[in-house]
Amino acid sequence: MIRETYLNTLTLGLFVLIPAWALMADEPFTITLMTRAAIFAIAAIGLNIALGIGGLVSLGHAVFFGIGGYAMGILAYHAQTYTPVAEWPFLIDGTKSMPIIWLVAVIVSSLAAFVIGSLSLRTTGVYFIMITLAFGQMFFFFTISWAEYGGEDGLSIYLRNGFPGLNTLAPIQFYGLCLVILCLVLLFTWRLSKSPFGLALNAARQAPIRVETVGLDPTRLKLIAFVISGAITGLAGALFADLNRFVSPTMFSWQTSGEIMIFLILGGVGRLYGPVIGALAYVALEHWLGGLSDYWHIYLGILLLLIVLFGRGGLIGLASGRKVAHD
Amino acid sequence: MTELVLETQDICKSFGALRASRNISIGLKAGEIHAVIGPNGAGKTTLIGQICGTLKPDSGSVRLLGEDVTQLATRERARLGLGRTFQISSLAMEDTVLQNAVLGALGAAGNPWRFWQDALKDRALREKAESALERVGLQDHARTRTAELSHGQRRQLEVAVALTKEPRAFVMDEPMAGMGSEGSKRLTEFLDELRSEAPILLVEHDMDAVFALADRISVLVYGEVIATGTVDEIRSDAAVREAYLGEDA
Numbered sequence: 033m034i035r036e037t038y039l040n041t042l043t044l045g046l047f048v049l050i051p052a053w054a055l056m057a058d059e060p061f062t063i064t065l066m067t068r069a070a071i072f073a074i075a076a077i078g079l080n081i082a083l084g085i086g087g088l089v090s091l092g093h094a095v096f097f098g099i100g101g102y103a104m105g106i107l108a109y110h111a112q113t114y115t116p117v118a119e120w121p122f123l124i125d126g127t128k129s130m131p132i133i134w135l136v137a138v139i140v141s142s143l144a145a146f147v148i149g150s151l152s153l154r155t156t157g158v159y160f161i162m163i164t165l166a167f168g169q170m171f172f173f174f175t176i177s178w179a180e181y182g183g184e185d186g187l188s189i190y191l192r193n194g195f196p197g198l199n200t201l202a203p204i205q206f207y208g209l210c211l212v213i214l215c216l217v218l219l220f221t222w223r224l225s226k227s228p229f230g231l232a233l234n235a236a237r238q239a240p241i242r243v244e245t246v247g248l249d250p251t252r253l254k255l256i257a258f259v260i261s262g263a264i265t266g267l268a269g270a271l272f273a274d275l276n277r278f279v280s281p282t283m284f285s286w287q288t289s290g291e292i293m294i295f296l297i298l299g300g301v302g303r304l305y306g307p308v309i310g311a312l313a314y315v316a317l318e319h320w321l322g323g324l325s326d327y328w329h330i331y332l333g334i335l336l337l338l339i340v341l342f343g344r345g346g347l348i349g350l351a352s353g354r355k356v357a358h359d
Numbered sequence: 360m361t362e363l364v365l366e367t368q369d370i371c372k373s374f375g376a377l378r379a380s381r382n383i384s385i386g387l388k389a390g391e392i393h394a395v396i397g398p399n400g401a402g403k404t405t406l407i408g409q410i411c412g413t414l415k416p417d418s419g420s421v422r423l424l425g426e427d428v429t430q431l432a433t434r435e436r437a438r439l440g441l442g443r444t445f446q447i448s449s450l451a452m453e454d455t456v457l458q459n460a461v462l463g464a465l466g467a468a469g470n471p472w473r474f475w476q477d478a479l480k481d482r483a484l485r486e487k488a489e490s491a492l493e494r495v496g497l498q499d500h501a502r503t504r505t506a507e508l509s510h511g512q513r514r515q516l517e518v519a520v521a522l523t524k525e526p527r528a529f530v531m532d533e534p535m536a537g538m539g540s541e542g543s544k545r546l547t548e549f550l551d552e553l554r555s556e557a558p559i560l561l562v563e564h565d566m567d568a569v570f571a572l573a574d575r576i577s578v579l580v581y582g583e584v585i586a587t588g589t590v591d592e593i594r595s596d597a598a599v600r601e602a603y604l605g606e607d608a
Contacts (some may be wrong), residue, residue, distance in 0.1 A: 220474075228478040232471040235451040235462050241413070242449045242459075246466025246524065247437035253471065 036352040040305040043312065047211060050233065057206050063203040064275070070210040071271045076295035077217050080265030083293075084302035085225060086257040087237030091289050092164030093150065095171050095260040098177030098284035099144055100137035100269020104281035105187040112190060130195045130209075132285050133270055139278040141266025149258035153251050165286055172284040174303050186280025193274055200274075210271055214308070217264055222304055224260070233257050265292070294332075298339060300346030307345050363422070364389055364558050365441070365528045370409055370419030372402075372582075379405040380416065381583045387528055387558045392550065394561045394569045397579035398602075403562045406447065406579065410560070411443050412436045424527060437466065441527030442557070444517035446504055446533045450505050456516055460488035463523030467550050491522040495549065501529040510537030515546070527557055535565040570594075578602070 034042075047070065052060035075097055082088040110117045117124040127133060135267025152163045176184050194198045200206045221311040224230045236250035238245045243250040275280045282288065291314075299310025317335070321328035366386035371569035372379050372542060379402040397403055399604050408414035410421055420429040428436050437443070450459050461478055464487040465471055492498050495515040500508065508516065514534050521529060534550070535543040547568050550559060556572075563569050569576065570590050577587040580602045586593060593599055 109483040223475045223477075226477045226479070227475055228465050228473045228481065228484070230474075231454075231458060231462060232465060234454065235459075236450040238453060239449045241433075241445075242451060242462070242520075243466075244433040245437055245443050245445075245449075246463050246520065247467050247469065247561050248435045248471055249434055256472075258375070 036260070036303070036305075036348060039309070039348060039351055043309050044215075047308075051204060051207055051211075057351075060203045063207050065201070065315055065319055067207045067210050067275055068272075069312045070207070070214045071268050071275060072292075072295055072311035072314065073211075073308040074214050074217050074267045074271065074303050075292050076299070076311055077214075077221055078261045078266075078268060079292050080261075080302065080307050081224070081264065081298055082258050082261035083174065083235050083296065085230060085237065085287070086254050086259060086261075088153075088254055089161050090152075090164045090258070090261075090353065091161050091293070092166075092168035092291050094168050094263050094286065094288035095144060095148065096141040096265040097269035097272065097280075097288055097292065098171055098175065098279075099141045100266035100271075101273035101279040101283040103137040103140055103266070104133045104270045105189065105284075106181060107136060108189045108193055109187050116130050116305035120264075126129065128191070128193045128269075130193045130200070130274065132191060133274075137266045137270035138263045139212055140262040144266075144356060145256040145259045145262025146255070149178070149255045150263075151226055153255055153258070161202065165289070168284060168289055171222050172281055172286070175281040175284055186278060186282075188259070188271075189277045189279075192277055206259065206275070210275075213267070213271070217267075218304065218308070225304065227239075229253070229256070235274060294336065296346075297336065298346055302350035303345070303348050306346055306348055313347060362389065362425070363387060364424060365410070366422050366561060367406070367410060367416075368410075368422065370406075370416040370418045370421065372405055372409060372414060372416050379582050380409065381581075382419070383579075383584055385560075385577050385584060385587065386420075387560050388443050389558055390554055392452060392554045392559045392572045392576040393561060394439075394573035394576045395579055396563070396566075396569060396576060397434060401579040403579055403581040404532065405582075407443075407530055407562060410530055411441060415593055437524065438469065440524075440527030440557075442521035442524050442529045444514070444521050444529070444531045444534055446536065446562075448510070448513040448517055450513060450516060450520070452504075452506040454505055455501065456492065456505055456508065457485075457488060459505055459516055460492050460501075460519050460523055461485065463491065463520035464488045467524040481599055487523050491519040492516075494522060495519045496545065511539060511542040515542075518546070518549075525556075529553070529557055529559040530562075532562050532563070533564060535563055535568050543568060 051063050051066050079093050082090050108128055111128045119125055145303045148167045151161055157161055181187050194200055195209060198205045232243060232248055233253045236253045240250040245287035295314050296307050298313050302308030317332055321331050339346055363386040367383050368378055369382045369384055371382055383406060395403055409416045412431060420427050423439055423441055461484050464484040492501055496513050496517050497519060512527050518534060535546060543565060550572055573590055575589060576593045578599050586596050586599050
């Protein structure tokens with residue numbers, strides 16, 4: 033049995049050592065895989081705040097991932113075609129600047145999370161799952177029919193967007209950027225989980241009536257958690273679109289929501305590093321098992337089944353032997 | 360009329376054909392412990408639900424510190440100064456004892472919108488939480504996970520969380536349930552002192568505790584208050600003896 037902190041350090045270590053090795057061995061594809069893992073980890077950290085701490089089983093997080101993606105796609109598309117995004121009420125130009133794209137992704141996905149959260153939080157349990165899923169499908173079909181931005185075919189962006197002082201086309205530099213964001217998001221989530229807000233949210237998951245009785249509003253706590261969660265997943269969506277230089281309605285599909293949840297279950301729900309380990313394991317499995325067979329999902333399914341049945345704490349729970357997630 | 364801290368005026372509540380509360384009017388004066396007793400199914404929990412805001416009465420009103428709170432939500436009543444403990448402990452079981460107490464202090468402070476500082480390192484919250492734990496005798500268990508506490512200790516923690524709010528009135532639903540005789544004796548002594556801080560509406564099955572503590576007792580049978588009076592009055596009330604206390608009382 034390994035202590036959870038060692039396991040966490042080891043995981044972060046892999047995120048440094050593997051790309052370092054890949055850089056020296058000249059294996060740019062491995063760097064791309066690691067970038068994918070880092071971005072998936074950020075998306076799942078977002079979900080972890082809603083699901084792990086707040087207990088909100090959202091099957092609609094693809095909405096925020098997709099909004100982040102389309103924020104990048106739309107802004108960059110207009111920049112590369114030299115057309116304005118909007119002329120009314122005032123002129124908005126496209127941009128190829130990552131910081132601006134991220135900001136837009138975070139703001140729009142928070143707004144969407146606020147609206148979706150306000151409506152969905154009137155329900156609980158299975159109804160909450162279904163309504164978040166329904167919102168996801170709404171966005172999915174909307175983008176499919178959104179001909180202006182490629183409809184079903186999506187949008188291709190020819191050049192990766194820029195970040196001041198970096199050459200983002202070099203895989204290792206873009207990876208570094210993603211890794212720094214991952215670390216910042218981890219730091220924020222760690223502080224949040226110990227903060228007064230985190231304490232109250234954590235209690236709102238376990239005993240909402242208790243939170244009411246001390247004079248706080250559990251629904252409002254969960255709504256704010258959902259907004260923060262959506263914002264982080266939206267940021268991951270923008271990065272993912274930049275990694276692929278491509279966005280399509282697939283980002284909004286319910287399979288994407290499912291995948292984000294799988295990262296979390298694989299790694300360990302409610303644990304700070306659960307999403308990180310889960311995303312890394314998923315990308316590794318996707319790469320190796322995907323090389324063995326086109327039907328690699330069946331092995332993933334079996335693994336997931338084993339984890340849910342025998343290791344409620346995900347891979348972290350299996351390795352560290354601790355089942356209770358929250359500290 | 361003397362100033363009542365907490366009172367119900369003619370509240371009625373039915374669930375289908377079951378009339379769980381029939382025109383209940385009871386009051387809580389400053390400095391007293393008012394016990395509500397009654398056989399199982401008499402409607403005690405329904406009454407508490409209406410006082411605390413988890414249930415809305417069909418008719419009648421609930422007043423707290425002279426203000427009509429009938430339409431207010433549970434958390435708004437809590438903010439006005441109502442402290443409640445539950446019959447079935449509803450605490451954050453995965454959290455530590457201290458975290459639960461800090462949650463109470465956080466509710467009293469009323470501002471959970473801080474996302475960066477460590478809640479347990481917040482001086483004001485922590486001091487309030489620790490002093491409440493010390494008052495109920497749980498200070499040595501601050502770091503224990505709540506799920507690992509005995510039933511009696513959970514009751515103590517319920518009381519501690521209520522204390523962090525410095526409420527103006529307490530509503531306690533069977534605080535002695537599940538306690539050993541030693542624990543229930545200690546809690547009795549504690550509540551005896553607590554009444555001078557804020558009056559207590561006490562729903563309790565432990566008759567030794569009720570007779571030792573109560574200034575007044577109301578007897579609830581089939582959703583109706585059949586008698587209210589001092590301990591001696593209730594003990595000698597023929598209707599009460601028949602309905603509830605049995606012959607040996």
